[in-house]
Amino acid sequence: MTAATDSLPPGFLADLAEYVAIPSDSRSAPMATMRAAAEWLAARLDWAGGRVEETDGFPVVRADWLGAPGAPTVLVYGHYDVQPTGDLTEWHTAPFELVVDGDVLRGRGVTDDKGPVLLVLEMARTMLAERGALPLNVRFLLEGEEEIGSPHLPAYVRAHAAELAADLVISADGAMWRPTEPSISIASKGLVALDVVVTGAAEDLHSGRYGGTVANPVHALATVLASLHTADGAVAVAGFTDGVDKLPPQRRAEIDAVDFDDEEYRAAVGAPELFGEAGYSTLARLWERPTLEVNGITAGGKYTVIPHRAVGHVSCRLVGRQDPDRVVEAISAHVAALDLPGVRVEVRADPGRVPAYRIEPDHPAVRAAREALAEVYPGQEVLLAVIAGTLPATTLFESALGAKTLFFSFATADEKHHAPNEFLRIARIGEGMRAWAALWDRLATGGTR
Amino acid sequence: MTAATDSLPPGFLADLAEYVAIPSDSRSAPMATMRAAAEWLAARLDWAGGRVEETDGFPVVRADWLGAPGAPTVLVYGHYDVQPTGDLTEWHTAPFELVVDGDVLRGRGVTDDKGPVLLVLEMARTMLAERGALPLNVRFLLEGEEEIGSPHLPAYVRAHAAELAADLVISADGAMWRPTEPSISIASKGLVALDVVVTGAAEDLHSGRYGGTVANPVHALATVLASLHTADGAVAVAGFTDGVDKLPPQRRAEIDAVDFDDEEYRAAVGAPELFGEAGYSTLARLWERPTLEVNGITAGGKYTVIPHRAVGHVSCRLVGRQDPDRVVEAISAHVAALDLPGVRVEVRADPGRVPAYRIEPDHPAVRAAREALAEVYPGQEVLLAVIAGTLPATTLFESALGAKTLFFSFATADEKHHAPNEFLRIARIGEGMRAWAALWDRLATGGTR
Incomplete structure (x- = not known):
């Protein structure tokens, strides 16, 4: 009988166990714990000058292997911080103890994002040892604040844009859509x-x-919120879908074929x-x-x-070329046009605004990724x-570095990211290492832009 | 210079100070404190056999003076419990210390309902001492749970209905509408x-x-709540106003004359x-x-x-012959008829339901009260x-004792009932004593039904 872990490189499990044991929860851990995780990771990148660099928050881990002159440069992105454990009574195993459980590994961060990052480091180290060189230049940027919204990453990336210059960002963060087949995410919503x-x-x-003499802000809010959608569920705000293209028949066919x-x-x-x-299938609506x-x-x-104040908390997920500022304006105008009596209505938009991100399906990096996955998952x-x-x-890297991001994670979306009992399928580790190697080889020869 | 307190009977201020000093907050005080307040009050009713009687909650104070055979019997209702102090930093004086401040007395419970009750006791004791008899038979029922919704009063009153039998209930609780003129409340909403x-x-x-794939319960709730009123503020639920009569022109004229x-x-x-x-003035809507x-x-x-649950908390104030059960049914039917997709919608009504209460403006008790007030407030x-x-x-006394309730309180609605810095106008104490005496004399001769 073969254990699932037999497929793993020697020492990988012990390494991952050490890494998972560092409780690098960016919401609650002290700086010392976060730094310990960063230093642990930097040490695994000693072959590329791995180092811990300060930011205005938790540090980042940086490394560069630039021994392939003339070849493209990729920037590998990931993070060493993890989500809080939440209610410990919901965990079936200790969150910061790596447990092998049949075909999966269990532990906080094992799939988001410690396992998927560690497999890239292990692959690169092995490839360098075996071949004496990597096929392309590789930089690493591994942050410690992803789970809290990366508050200090933009300033850091902009300040170090020249040092981080790359032709392509490859994200070890993210997840395959589901376990039944390989997939590449070509877009994320704004x-x-x-x-x-x-x-x-x-x-x-x-x-x-006082009843009956003044307008009730809760009634007015209900009227505003009920007006935001049509009865069939479409957004009823004029101008909201500006920048959203009609779904091309080809994309619709692709989705219908899933x-x-x-x-x-x-x-x-x-x-x-x-x-x-x-007018849209469930998956077309979702994607x-x-x-x-x-x-x-x-x-x-x-x-x-009669409450004197009522607040509706709204968020919009954007696609295509929707402009977040324009969306706020459209909603503000819609609300103002209702002109509700007896109350003051105000729209207060949050400062953080992210447009949608997309990499074209025929981008050379996507083509290379599909080929790499086809090699690892033959016939699928x-x-x-x-x-x-x-x-x-993604939009940060596009604006600050002028580089597209390819999502190439070997986590899977059902592996209880952010929840108790987070896990990672063991088979994905070996598959991921082979796929990253195949991807780099293809990018080295086929180009990245 | 005459101090406002010069008008008070000797000893009244000292008595009220003692009474206010007992912190009988029915939300937080222990039984011993509540019992102390009840016993203090019972002692002031020694001339009528004042006694503390047990209920399933805080005790009631009972007393009966039945020395006027052939004359009507009235039941005086009030309460000895008070509201919590709330935030002590908002109080300008110590809440349980009676303070004379110009024309007003300050302290928790001074207007709700300790002052308005004590003035009736003082008036009755004095009248009995001066005349040797009261003009009618008087029972007292002073409870300790009014501020927490009188949870044990209905069972107590029903169990002791024979002993509490009266031709009329007179409530020392309630308040005049505003300080500028005398008023009698002839109705309260359900x-x-x-x-x-x-x-x-x-x-x-x-x-x-998951966005775009499932119905959002908050959107559905907003649609439900927005549908409950018309744009001009009327309730849009079919059947809601069953039992509400068209406002008679005479009542409309009375209100317009205010x-x-x-x-x-x-x-x-x-x-x-x-x-x-x-179609209604502000005051007509309110009343x-x-x-x-x-x-x-x-x-x-x-x-x-996307929250999995959204709850709207609704309450209705009823008038006329609106049946609370029927109102719940009408709202339930309205909500069900919306038939919103993708969600389950349920109406869960609270068990406590109170119909509206009204005493006819030409009821002998109201006539007597108007005359008594006219005597005390000449020309107004x-x-x-x-x-x-x-x-x-009110509806409890009507159903259990078959007696109407006359509101005859000398509190005023602006005296910060339930709020920090509760106060009572000193002048209302003497006015109230004279008015209660005039009322009893009139009821004794003019009838109560």
Whole structure:
């Protein structure tokens, strides 16, 4: 009988166990713990001058192997921080102890992003040892604040743009869409968030002693929020979809060709039925359409008052060329046009705004990635998927370094990222190492732009 | 120079100071404190056999003076418990220390309801001492749980209905509408509360990874809540106003004759403008029209999820013959008829339901009260006002004792009931004693039914 771990390179499990044991939760860990994780990682990059560099927050790990003159340069991106454990009683194993459990490894960060980064380091070290050289120039940028929104990464990248110069960024962060086939994410959605703030009287008023005399901000907010969508689920804000192209028939056909079972998906999320914009399949809505979701409402409570304030928390996921500023303007104009009596209505947009990101399906890096995956997963179709979430680093790298980002992670989206009992499929580690090697070889000869 | 307190009977201030010093906050005080307040009050009723009687909660104070055979019997209702102090830093004086401050007395409970009750006891004791008899039979029922919704009063009153039998209840609780003229409240609104509960998926979903595929319960709730009113502020639920009579021209004229300044009211509540059902003046809406207010919403927050649950907290103030059960049914039917896709919508009504209460303006007790007030406030019009809040004891006394309740309180609605810096106008104490005496004399001769 062969154990799943037999496929791993000698020492890999012990290394990953050491790395997982460092509780580098960027929400709660002290600087010393974060630095320990960074230094651990930098030591694994000694062959490329691995080092810890300061930022205004937790440090970054940098390394450069530039021994392939004339060949392209890639920048490998990933992160060493992890999510909080959450409720420890929900964990079946100790979160910071790497556990082999049949075909999977368990532990906080094992799939997001410690395993997927470590496999690249192991592959590169082995390749260099075996061949005496890598096929292209490689830089590494591994940050410690991804799980808290990378607050200090933009300033760091802009300040060090020349040193980080690369033809292509390859992200070891991200995830394959699902376990059943290999996939490459060619897009991620943008994000803009805002509050709709409705105010009425100066204070909360007794609903009996004042009821019927003043407008209730909660009613006004409900009217605003109910007006944001049509009955069939489309966003009803004029101008919201500016910059969203009609779904090309070819892309629609590609999506329709994906083996996707609505009923299975519905059962998994536990909703009474699926719902969304008419005229699009579930997967087309998820991957290709912008959304506007009310994430919550803060208003009064279960006591008999007319609250003086009601706030709707809204966020929009953007696609195509939607301009986040323009989206805020469109929503503001829509709300103002309602002209609701008896209240003040204000739209307050959050400063952080991220446009959608996309790498063309025929980009040389995507072609190389598909070929690499086809080599590792023979006979399986490589899906072109979308990360319906938002990855701000992609647009940062595009604007600061002028480089596209290729997502090439061997995590899988179902591996309980951010949740208790996070895991990583052991087979993906060997597959990932072979695929990264095949990718680099192809990029070295086929180009990166 | 005459101090405002010169008008008070000897010993009254000292008594009230003792009474206010007992911190009988029914939300937080231990049984011993509540019992101390009850016993203090019972001792002031020794001339009528004052005693403390057990209930399933805090005790009630009972007393009976039945030395007027053939004359009517009235039941005086009030309470000895007070509201919590709230934030002590907002108090300008110590809450449980009676302070004379110019024309007012300050302290927790001084106007709600310790002062207004004590003045009746003082008046009755004095009258009995002076005349040797009261003009009618008087029972007292003073409870200790009014500020927490009188949870044990209904069972107590029903179990002791025979002993509490009276021709009329006179409530020393309540308040005159405003300080500028005497008024009698002839009605209070009913109350029914319910939650609109919308559920979608089994758990909160990442708004990126699932956005566009499932209905958002917050959107559905907004649609439900926005549908409950017309654009002009009327309740849009079919059947809601069943049992609400058209406002009689005479009552409309009475209300229109009240000196009421919309702009002054607007400025006091701090709303940008007043708003409500078209076709009614502000005061007519406040006093005569039913309301449906969304008191709050519990749903998600400011994080990028599609919440799996959204709850709207609704309460309705009822008038006329509106049946609380029927109101719940009407709202439930309205919500069900929306038939929103992708979510489950449920209406969960609270068990406590109170119909509206009204005593006819030409009821002998109201006539007697108007005459008594006219005697104490010569030359001033006595307004017939409405308590737009809800007083469940009124419907309890009507159903359990078959007796109407006359509100005859010498508190005023602006005296910071339930808030820091509660106060009572000193002049109202002497006025109240004279008015109660005049009322009893009139009821003794003019009848109570």
